[in-house]
Amino acid sequence: MKIAIASGKGGTGKTTLSTNLASFMAEKRDVVLSDLDVEEPNSGLFLKSELFFAEDKFKMIPEWNNVDCTLCGKCQDVCNYHAIIQIVDTIMVFPELCHSCFACSELCPTNSLPMGQKKMGELQHFKTSTFDFIESKLLIGEEQAVPLIKQTLDYVDENFSTDVVKIYDSPPGTSCPVIEATKDADFIILITEPTPFGLNDVILAIDTMKELKKDFAIVINRYGIGNDDILKYCDENNIPIIGKIPNQRAIAELYSKGELLYDKIPEVKTELENIVSYLESHILK
Amino acid sequence: MKIVFTTEGTEWESKMDPRFGRAKYFMVFDEETKELIPLDNGDVEGEAHGAGPKAARKMAEAKVEVLITGNGPGGNASKVLEKLGTVSYIGAGDMTMKEAYEAYKNGELDKA
Numbered sequence: 001m002k003i004a005i006a007s008g009k010g011g012t013g014k015t016t017l018s019t020n021l022a023s024f025m026a027e028k029r030d031v032v033l034s035d036l037d038v039e040e041p042n043s044g045l046f047l048k049s050e051l052f053f054a055e056d057k058f059k060m061i062p063e064w065n066n067v068d069c070t071l072c073g074k075c076q077d078v079c080n081y082h083a084i085i086q087i088v089d090t091i092m093v094f095p096e097l098c099h100s101c102f103a104c105s106e107l108c109p110t111n112s113l114p115m116g117q118k119k120m121g122e123l124q125h126f127k128t129s130t131f132d133f134i135e136s137k138l139l140i141g142e143e144q145a146v147p148l149i150k151q152t153l154d155y156v157d158e159n160f161s162t163d164v165v166k167i168y169d170s171p172p173g174t175s176c177p178v179i180e181a182t183k184d185a186d187f188i189i190l191i192t193e194p195t196p197f198g199l200n201d202v203i204l205a206i207d208t209m210k211e212l213k214k215d216f217a218i219v220i221n222r223y224g225i226g227n228d229d230i231l232k233y234c235d236e237n238n239i240p241i242i243g244k245i246p247n248q249r250a251i252a253e254l255y256s257k258g259e260l261l262y263d264k265i266p267e268v269k270t271e272l273e274n275i276v277s278y279l280e281s282h283i284l285k
Numbered sequence: 286m287k288i289v290f291t292t293e294g295t296e297w298e299s300k301m302d303p304r305f306g307r308a309k310y311f312m313v314f315d316e317e318t319k320e321l322i323p324l325d326n327g328d329v330e331g332e333a334h335g336a337g338p339k340a341a342r343k344m345a346e347a348k349v350e351v352l353i354t355g356n357g358p359g360g361n362a363s364k365v366l367e368k369l370g371t372v373s374y375i376g377a378g379d380m381t382m383k384e385a386y387e388a389y390k391n392g393e394l395d396k397a
Binding site: 076081082083085087088090092094096097143175 | 332333334335336338339341342345361364365368369
């Protein structure tokens with residue numbers, strides 16, 4: 001079972017929900033939490049864990065071999081990302097722009113662009129007292145989050161059976177990294193805040209999930225601030241709201257100390273129970 | 286000498302565009318023939334990444350020796366321009382193209 005927690009807007013509580021939900025569900029089930037926000041992973045800040053395994057992650061990029069190259073320009077013409085260009089008598093590769101599609105390499109008439117490895121980030125596998133936690137981090141300067149997210153998901157699939165509940169703390173927004181983090185999930189929880197900004201961005205996320213034909217529901221965080229527009233929107237569009245985490249100073253204080261919430265704030269535990277019972281009745285059969 | 290300006294319009298009185306990769310136009314001025322030829326850079330709008338190298342490739346095709354712009358090209362574009370031997374002058378982002386050319390002629394612009 002794969003559950004992705006996404007948002008649209010940043011800072012609405014993806015990590016708060018991911019870490020608390022993972023820890024709460026791990027009381028009764030086998031759980032692995034993966035932080036797929038590889039540009040700035042932060043789930044680890046809220047977990048006490050020990051490093052179990054770590055490895056470097058690589059992406060493939062073309063490496064120009066000038067011996068047989070005829071400077072035909074085919075490589076730059078087939079690259080959709082301007083990651084390879086011909087300048088005078090040189091082929092220049094921009095590794096950060098490369099999407100590792102192999103087109104230039106495969107279509108080069110003289111095989112002058114063999115693909116080579118370039119380190120893009122690191123994957124770390126931690127163990128908390130009750131569940132596993134995977135975190136990948138992109139190297140500074142790397143622009144492509146998607147290949148690292150994909151390799152992280154592959155690691156999770158290879159190391160954990162389908163019986164394990166897999167929770168993905170997804171990146172914010174609605175662009176490629178979010179698509180990669182959610183496209184294989186069985187269920188998406190979109191977490192938002194009841195403000196005009198939160199509503200605007202969660203609608204973008206809802207539209208994205210509809211486009212991906214995903215089963216999803218809404219959790220409202222900081223419930224009590226802002227207005228009721230998200231409630232009206234979900235009601236009018238038949239979108240289930242499966243949890244409402246209240247706006248409380250005590251929650252902010254625990255968060256600021258890097259602590260989990262549900263064992264100290266009963267209202268949060270109640271909401272997690274609501275969320276899990278929805279998941280159980282819909283997807284965790 | 287062929288000079289390229291990053292601009293928002295196609296006239297000498299047009300405002301400069303301070304950006305390189307995402308400039309609206311590249312105006313190529315040939316000092317010998319006095320010809321001023323616009324290169325529309327509008328196709329870059331659909332590009333999420335790689336605007337700099339793409340623009341630099343246009344510089345290679347236009348065979349310009351001098352670039353006059355505002356903020357200066359980013360890292361990727363700089364590598365290409367260096368390879369091309371194009372010299373970049375920056376700090377003309379708030380000027381018109383005409384003012385930028387005069388400032389360049391008077392040695393008032395900094396090299397990138």
